[in-house]
Amino acid sequence: MASSQQQPEHDDLGQIDWRHCPHVERDPEVMSGAWCFEGTRLPVSALFTNLASGLSIAEFMEQFPSARAEHINAVLEFQAQRLDATSSR
Secondary structure: OOOOOOOOOEOOOOOEOHHHOOOEEOOOOOHHHOOEEOOOOOEHHHHHHHHHOOOOHHHHHHHOOOOOHHHHHHHHHHHHHHHHHHHOO
């Protein structure tokens, strides 16, 4: 559910604003409003937590069958673009 309006890249807590990332969505009635992979109850944060713990993307997809490669790639690409934009300021 990406919005076409320009929004800040970070929310007021300094966290990533995922509104412009394809394949993620937020619903206050799903997972307490956490950003989730589109059409799932799998929080985007689970990807980063598991990667930081040493899990590979293949292992993550094995452990979380609702995760789809295009969703993961979109999230990683979005995050990489945010990091590139931040480092070039």
